[in-house]
Amino acid sequence: MKLVKFYALLVIFSIIASPISLLAQSKSGSLPQVKYEEFRLKNGLRVIMHVDRSVPIVAVNVWYHVGSKNEVPGRTGFAHLFEHMMFQGSKNYDDDYFKPLQEAGATINGSTNADRTNYFEVLPSNFLELALFMEADRMGGLLEAMTQEKLDNQRDVVKNERRQRYDNQPYGTAFEKISELMYPKDHPYSWTTIGSLKDLTAASMDDVKAFFRQYYVPNNATLVIAGDFDPAQAKKWVEKYFGPIPTGSEIPRPNPPQPKLDKEIRATYEDAVQLPRLYMVWHTVPLKHKDKPALDLLATILSFGRGSRLQSKLIYERQLSQDVFAAHSSREIAGLFQIVSTARPG
Known part of the structure; x- marks a missing residue:
């Protein structure tokens, strides 16, 4: 797998840094309750x-x-x-x-x-x-x-x-x-x-x-x-x-410190693929953190649909990428935010 050249990083950062319009607030009222x-x-x-x-x-x-x-x-x-x-x-x-x-x-x-x-x-x-x-x-x-x-x-x-x-x-x-x-x-x-x-x-x-x-x-x-x-x-x-199944012993739960990077890491890997793909990854928050919904929404704004920031700029306007998506993967003890894009042929 080859990472695309540095100019692609600048393009993506410039898109992320630009203002993000607000989504219209739903007026449908509260969600129906699920009885259980x-x-x-x-x-x-x-x-x-x-x-x-x-x-x-x-x-x-x-x-x-x-x-x-x-x-x-x-x-x-x-x-x-x-x-x-x-x-x-x-x-x-x-x-x-x-x-x-x-x-x-x-x-x-x-x-x-x-x-x-x-x-x-x-x-x-x-x-x-x-x-x-x-x-x-x-x-x-x-x-x-x-x-x-x-x-x-x-x-x-x-x-x-x-x-x-x-x-x-x-x-x-x-x-x-x-x-x-x-x-x-x-x-x-x-x-x-x-x-x-x-x-x-x-x-x-x-x-x-x-x-x-x-x-x-x-x-x-x-x-x-x-x-x-x-x-x-x-x-x-x-x-x-x-009911007859015996109770087990107490379960140990991993709880390491929140991971963080001391500096930016760049790595290039060779693979048997025809097109280079770029992965940009940031540490975020665990699953139950208060910022998780905002990060999920950010991923949607950036890459969901043709009118999203990343698709409209990288695929349709500048035609640098053939695909691009953003995703927030928040897990029990840590989270990652990713932007992934595959370069267009040529």
Whole structure:
């Protein structure tokens, strides 16, 4: 990947420095309130229920407060690896997790980022109990069905995913390089969620089991049920299937100092791409900081739509770029603001 020449920096800075017109304030009134009920089980599981009978479906979503920032150097990629392991069978259903739910008409998936891992099913309402049973069984009984063969298989799947989405993708390792530049070496955001091939290869069964025992516990999870269901019956099923799962130990939370740069950093990388791309990145604020909404709005003003500051100047007026976008990525313990632009051919 080649960075565009310094003149492009001056163009972008001149655009950012120019006055920004105010967006019209909405007169539609306050947002409608979403009614929900919340309670906790004795083992610490947080449960949120929202009834919506408009269509006969229900969504079950389990969020674990663990992501790649809970890993340590030399053991990266564990959070994402576990997302894959959670679909490989558990104590009372040691088979492909997708099979019974998809036969019931469910949409199923999971995702991992630096701060959390989530799993969800959306399915016909009369199969709610099945979804709760399956989620509870893998929360409480995954390790009893885990084998070295399953671990080796899913580790290879994740390693191939890294090759396809990062190593062999144009500009695919850019954010990995940016993370290494923007954060100190031991900062939880200095590595990416996918992890390194070296760390994934080195992961042992004991390492993986220890990670699960620490973080995949009810006191580190939130269960959300939304859709067409009977709340009283749902509570009984939640108690029945999740209630017996033991509480885990206290969860350590990374809380490093807010990162900052002592000086401007410029780096150039070569990659097998036809067009140079420029990345400009600044440290901002964590997820719950009062300035987050303003920075989100700034990203929209700068690059959303043809009339935005960056698109109108760089793509249409000066014709320097073939694409440009701004984004504010605010995460649990730190944030980054980015402007990314790919140069036009020639």
